[in-house]
Amino acid sequence: MELNTPNKNQIPATNPLSQFEDSPVFNYINNLSPIELVKSMHNGQAFNLPSFASPLSVFASPQLSSQSDARSFIRRYQFSEPSKPELFQSKDENDTSKGALEAAQLTGLIVEQSECSTPANSSNGVITKLPGERMESAIEEPIALKYYCASPDDNIIMVPLKAIIEPEVVGEPNKRYCSHESEKDLRKICRTGQNEDEAGCDWVALISDVADILTLEPSVDEESDEKQKLVDPGTISFISNVLQAPQDNSDDSETPSYAGSSQQREIGEPGIKPVESGEQNQADQTPSVFPGTLPDKAVVNVAAAKVDIRGKSYQSSSKQQNKIRRRCLVFEMGAHKKKLTFESSSSTLSQSDRMGASIEKHAAPRTDKGKTLSALPGRGIGLHLNALTATSSGKAVKIETLASGNQEISQPSSPAAHMTSGSDPVSQSLALTTVETDFVPFDNKDKAMENAPKTLMVVTEDFGISSPKMKRQKLEFLGASSSCKRCNCKRSKCLKLYCECFAAGLYCIEPCSCLECSNNPAHEDTVLETRRQIESRNPLAFAPKVIRNSDSVSEFGEETNKTPASARHKRGCNCKKSSCLKKYCECFQGGVGCSSYCRCEGCKNTFGCKNGVEENDIKWEEPKTHENTSNLNLLDIIEKGEDHPDLIAPSKDSRSPVHPQILFSGQLSGSSLCDVGPSTQIMRCPIQRFRTNFFYHQPKYEKHLQVIPEDETPEILNSNCLPTSGVKSVSPNSKRVSPPHHGFGPSTTWRRGRKLILRSVSPSTSLNPPCEQ
């Protein structure tokens, strides 16, 4: 393609493959045992995938797209002849110089390759032994490496790497190196607040990616890639970028990025000189590739992404979208086609809408009977997108940026969004931030989500895994089992709140068993109108039913516990016979304790009685081990909470064996958990407290929307909130023990929470663990 021409020309000149082969690094790689190679590949995959995904999500800048593009591009390149593995192999080696390998090298991967399973290694090992997935992984590896090395934001990338890679790395110097580097980067990241968030995203992406990779099949990827080519302009751009990137690198002759330098050191390759000026090298490496992002590097990732996006025409945004789609394609395979088609067809949709759609695709890529599960227009992912819809395109773009990559997050409920959407830049930023952190994945769809697995489900969906098989695999990979199920409406046409899909701001999708469903893109107008009507009656109708009171994030970015108790049901339940011990009870279902708002009778909510919630809040804040889930993306949350229980604060007690949610919540909340001196923390950062940890358990409501961030909580609610700090009678039955407060928590806290949200957003927390390690 035209894409190749420019770059290729330059590439050979700058980075002749022969040179690379001659290099000690290359020799070293060749010497590696096949087994090691394979391992390296895995690492690379894990590494790559995560890093790859995360950066994308984080920056949403051209880089990401380019990277993703590069990835797909590489794949295509190698897979051009899938039927002929051998040829492939040879081709890989030969063409590699022209194709992925070169690209990787150009980007500065060369050094990295030697370190962490260089492309050459991967390619060799993979190709030789693993024609199928391996190849893909190998291919991706270079990309990931590239990403890793090239991107100025190495830190972010590094985080995921470290976390994932380290375990496997043991014993391999190269890998160690990578990990080591990653650690450095992590430290850096720790310093940077927002970057941390991104890192968190990376984690999520990583996990998801890894899972995807595991399940992926080359053929699929290839197919998806082709589609991408057709559909995705971004791919082209990517290619061009790749080509350019190599140029830059070659020109610089200083391929080394951090990783590269480290690798060099380790390898001791004389030819390559460690990069003296990291920035410059980075800049040099990536400039052409990521022109936009680099400059903004210093700025918070989010902000940078925003800037970039804004600066770029819609096209850029579309690229991102495409990028996202691509990922979906990669993972989803066939299903994506449908989605893509749908998207393309819905050109009329606003970006926000598109975003929502894409997000949903990620969230629930499945297309079914013509129904594409996508966020309702205007509402995007769940209710949250509503705001987006209303918001200017620019905002939408921002959101998208945030959402891009793995982070497809549902935006905060409309109320908050609207509020933030105001002209106030600060508020906007908040909104954006909120979106990132607070967004809850739409797990709703799958009941599998019941537990932590819900999150997993979300992830799966997010990545557009349409194939049930793949989903299952992914879930299994994540350790979750689930049955995909959605609404089963018979008479409501899925246009009433009875319908979980509708209530969640989502279109019904294939898994739904609804009859006469009108909750689909085909009836968009009807859906919107209905929603409008419902909202007119009850502005909070689409708001998350569960509101998190406290924020787990500590000022230091420590993660907080995500306790169910910390959350409350928006309206409270009205249970009469279930004792709030069954899912009939929305509080119970939501994994939260009943509150003073509840009118339940004989409440035995295991999550905590009305009082319990408040108490829990207090306890909660104290420990803050976790930084802030809220800060993290949905994905992050998922990863930490569900995918990586390890990362999550150890559950002290899981009260309710019944629900996974509960279990999860139990972990977080666990009354037992609260060791920490609470008051101090509360005082310290009340806001953070509220900031929220909404995500952890995903109640049924939350399946789609999950918990609503405080921000999302309508002002009214906030105002109503009573201060939780006060000790409240815990008696379960006495709902009114504490003076009935309309709000869920102290209004102040909520407000604070908003403010804090920005602060708490510091992503470092999530990253911290790895750094600490």
Next chain:
DNA sequence: GAGTTTGAAACT
């Protein structure tokens, strides 16, 4: 899978 129970949502 069918039927029952339950409580939210919707309606009056």
Next chain:
DNA sequence: CAGTTTCAAACTC
């Protein structure tokens, strides 16, 4: 706002 009806999920068998 209260009472009733409708609805669909949750639950049971």
